[in-house]
Amino acid sequence: MAPTRLTYWLSQFCAWHDKFKSGGLDVDLLPAYIQARLDLNAVVLMAQCLDIRANNGARQAVRVARAVPVEFDLAGGKVSALTHDISVSGISALLGEAPAVGTVVVFRLKLGRDIQPVAGRCRVVANILCKGSVRMAATFEQIDKEGISRIETLVLDAVCSDLRTMMRYGQPDQREATPPPPAP
Numbered sequence: 001m002a003p004t005r006l007t008y009w010l011s012q013f014c015a016w017h018d019k020f021k022s023g024g025l026d027v028d029l030l031p032a033y034i035q036a037r038l039d040l041n042a043v044v045l046m047a048q049c050l051d052i053r054a055n056n057g058a059r060q061a062v063r064v065a066r067a068v069p070v071e072f073d074l075a076g077g078k079v080s081a082l083t084h085d086i087s088v089s090g091i092s093a094l095l096g097e098a099p100a101v102g103t104v105v106v107f108r109l110k111l112g113r114d115i116q117p118v119a120g121r122c123r124v125v126a127n128i129l130c131k132g133s134v135r136m137a138a139t140f141e142q143i144d145k146e147g148i149s150r151i152e153t154l155v156l157d158a159v160c161s162d163l164r165t166m167m168r169y170g171q172p173d174q175r176e177a178t179p180p181p182p183a184p
Helices: 002-022 027-050 145-169
Strands: 069-074 077-087 090-095 104-109 118-130 133-143
Touching: 002 027, 002 145, 027 145, 069 090, 077 145, 090 118, 104 133, 118 145, 133 145
Parallel strands: none
Antiparallel strands: 069 077, 069 104, 077 090, 090 133, 104 118, 118 133
16 A cells, blocks of 8 residues: 555645646645655655765765756857756766866756756866766856756656656656557
8 A cells, every 4th residue: 555655645746846836836735845845855865875886975966867958168168068967966968078177167057948047157076988078067056046946846847757657657667668558
């Protein structure tokens, strides 16, 4: 019976999250939704930390793999890329060349077509060679609260999307092996 209750809780959270984003969440449900956000973030973060090698340190925020357009102001000029992953604490992106670890760069994340980009500064914390390119990992140093809130919403959108898929089709590894039944 426990999996059914967890599935219900996750479904309820995703429904609340959709209503929150559209501005339709009942004000009486807001405290429960905020607590559920904290709880879900803690659980997902704990699961992600279990996957980190001991020498890499503990992750501080839930990270999701999402391709979000980003622009960096580097010494050689503006560089456009897509994020490899994103969290409220930082991003990584694949670049042709990346600045040295420790360099602070200006960034602009484009989270929507008609929405002002989330802008700020980030510090390069790692450069990982990837088949002729560099995956640059950076932590946010300067970003406003609205920007953090928009990134957190994007992260929760991704988590809800993945949860819905897993609840609909079973475990992630089974999705490709067992296609969904045809619609009636």
